[in-house]
Amino acid sequence: MTVGPDDPRYADLRIKGVNTRFTVDPERFHLVGSTDQVVGLVQDAVRAGKRITVRGGGHSCENFVGDGAQVVIDLSEFHDVSFDRRRNAFVVEAGATLREVFKTLYLGWGVTVPGGQCGEVGVGGHFAGGGYGPQSREFGSVVDYLHAVEVVVVNRYGRARPVFASREENPDLWWAHTGAGGGNFGVVTRYWLRDPNARGTDPAHLLPRPPGTILGSPMLWGWGDVDQAAFMRILRNYGTFFERHSEPGDRFASLFSVLLAPRKVAAADPGGFLISAELDGTLPNADALLKEFQSEITDGVPTPLIPPPERTPWLTNALKSGINGESGRYKQKSAYLRRRFTDEQAEITYRHLAERPAPAGAQEAPMLWLLSYGGAVNTVRPDATAMPQRDSILKAIFLTTWDGRGGDSDGIRRVREYYRDMYASTGGVPVPDDANDGCYINYPDIDTTDPAWNTSGVPWHTLYFKDNYPRLQRIKATWDPRNVFHHALSIRPPR
Ligand SMILES: Cc1cc2nc3c(=O)[nH]c(=O)nc-3n(C[C@H](O)[C@H](O)[C@H](O)COP(=O)(O)OP(=O)(O)OC[C@H]3O[C@@H](n4cnc5c(N)ncnc54)[C@H](O)[C@@H]3O)c2cc1C
Structure with missing residues (x-):
């Protein structure tokens, strides 16, 4: 049609x-x-x-x-x-x-x-x-x-x-x-x-x-109950947990968790953030694993609200979770983490999310997502598939959403500044090194091609494809020699 x-x-x-x-x-x-x-x-x-x-x-x-x-x-x-x-x-x-x-x-x-x-x-x-x-x-x-x-x-x-x-x-x-x-x-x-x-x-x-059943329960904190030190401790506990439990076949291999921290709001209710956790509910020790995870994350921090764990059939859970049907104006950036955020990055995150609370009804809302990763993903060689990031433990999404009534520039600027500050020591982007491993192409960010926001001297394609890029370019030359299919972050034909 x-x-x-x-x-x-x-x-x-x-x-x-x-x-x-x-x-x-x-x-x-x-x-x-x-x-x-x-x-x-x-x-x-x-x-x-x-x-x-x-x-x-x-x-x-x-x-x-x-x-x-x-x-x-x-x-x-x-x-x-x-x-x-x-x-x-x-x-x-x-x-x-x-x-x-x-x-x-x-x-x-x-x-x-x-x-x-x-x-x-x-x-x-x-x-x-x-x-x-x-x-x-x-x-x-x-x-x-x-x-x-x-x-x-x-x-x-x-x-x-x-x-x-x-x-x-x-x-x-x-x-x-x-x-x-x-x-x-x-x-x-x-x-x-x-x-x-x-x-x-x-x-x-x-x-x-x-697994036929998923066992899950989130941990919820109000921004009003968490100061900078506590927030940094939560981020440290979270990152340390995944540093210790992301080997393939780890007893927490079935654990999927998201840390979702939207910006604090300057109002009677300043909002809050959460850490979700779900795992294979058919494991004989599923409840104990969930408790162990929660107690490691909450160690030394204000007690969160933890609803009683729920068991949900797998498909029902798969279709209900996430952010189905959501749409809006947004700008997103990403990073692969080989190690947890440094305390300095945790402090920067607190500054961007909580130190200057957004006025109530503010249009733009920066937020951080950290998503559990690693495990079986890391059993594959970096060149076995075109996606080379095969030893990370977490993925990060830095996001701003807004409704557009005041234009787009504030929303875009906020996430740009947050990301730039997080990766200030490597030119504003997560250059592959001991701690970081570049960006995820399914969360594309055209700023990585812009020398104003990527001052690292490392080209955008190294962030996404690392050493696999030259092979991708050769394949491009063979299979799309006229560059019919292209976009801002597509594989460029070799020169
Ligand atoms: C709300 C939300 C949640 C997400 N959650 C996850 C997640 O949990 N895990 C994850 O890995 N990613 C996630 N993503 C990212 C998602 O994987 C990418 O955005 C993906 O590229 C979307 O594919 P699409 O076909 O829906 O998008 P489209 O916008 O239709 O396509 C994306 C790109 O692929 C190209 N394309 C689409 N179809 C074809 C085709 N048939 N042949 C050739 N090229 C094609 C398009 O031209 C475009 O360049 C999420 C994104 C959003 C917005």
Whole structure:
């Protein structure tokens, strides 16, 4: 189906992205339902010299889909998930959302992939960029299960065609889809998933089987009860815990935790922050593990509110957790942590979040997310997939959201300054070193290309891809020699 500006549906499609800072205003949207259609559309656009972009779930943090697009191929109506007997792997059409993948894989076969927390995220961008979530410490990244991919590419003569790529067939193109991010090499139409170590043909044993029950309970603190010293201690306890418990196979491997600290508000109720915790509820010592985690985090700090732990069936938990359906104007930055934040970084965080409370009703609200990581993710070699960060223990998200009534500049400035201060000793960005390991391409941040905000002298692509970048550039030259598919953080053709 083709939708142009005169069609009433155009208005819905142009604002579909989750970051409402951006709209997508092409000459035409094409909602596709087959690989053949994608081939035809890409061919027509290349012949006409039109700029093509691709949209899956619309969850990009940056304007990669809207930027200069004349033709947008929207895959959201191409979303079937099934088992492909011929290839002995699950096949996911590239417009599916995580919600559809989790539901179909689990209800059909009792299996899953360790994807993200938000059910509305599309596999189109998520899988190609790496993909991680609550099950990652136990099972790794989504791309560790990427068996094959079908991509519509354009050759040097401008001819569009579908290509199948796996470890055996076109292995470079397959590898490029294990962490380089979407919008780089062509239009992905299908992903196949299977555990590379699985044997046999029973689908119920070809992907990880998540625990039937999740046990969880958050810890909640009010900003009014926590001074700077206590906040720094909480951050230190949290980071130390994950320094000690992120080895593959650790007894806390099934633990997924998020520290979510929004900015304090200057009002009678200044708000608060939380640390969530959920783990495999079928473990015989699940309750004891949860208690042990909570007591390590709360050691020497004001007592938080801890609701009684709840047991939730796995799928229900997977579909309810996260930030489903949320959208708004925001700016986001990321970091991989090999070690906990230093006390200086904890102090800086307190300063940005709590020392100057936002006036009540303030538009822009910087916040910190720390997400548990490591475990099985770190069993894979940095060059085995395109995603090289394979020894971190936490991921950090630095985020500001606002409603836009006062414009965007304050919101963007606040998160820029917070991030710059956090990484002041390495040029304003988390340059790979003993403590940090760069940034996550699924949380893209175009400021990493801007010498005003990245003063490290380390190029943006080293932050995201490290030593894997030259190989990605060679693959780009082979599979997208005309650079048809590009955006602000896409792989550049080699010079
Ligand atoms: C609320 C929210 C929660 C998130 N939670 C997590 C999480 O828990 N874990 C995690 O790992 N990530 C998470 N992310 C990040 C998410 O993985 C990325 O934003 C991902 O790229 C989104 O993919 P999409 O298809 O929804 O987005 P889109 O905006 O549609 O696409 C993102 C990029 O991929 C390209 N692309 C999309 N489809 C295709 C295709 N078929 N072929 C080629 N290129 C394509 C687009 O052109 C664009 O460049 C979250 C993001 C948000 C906004």
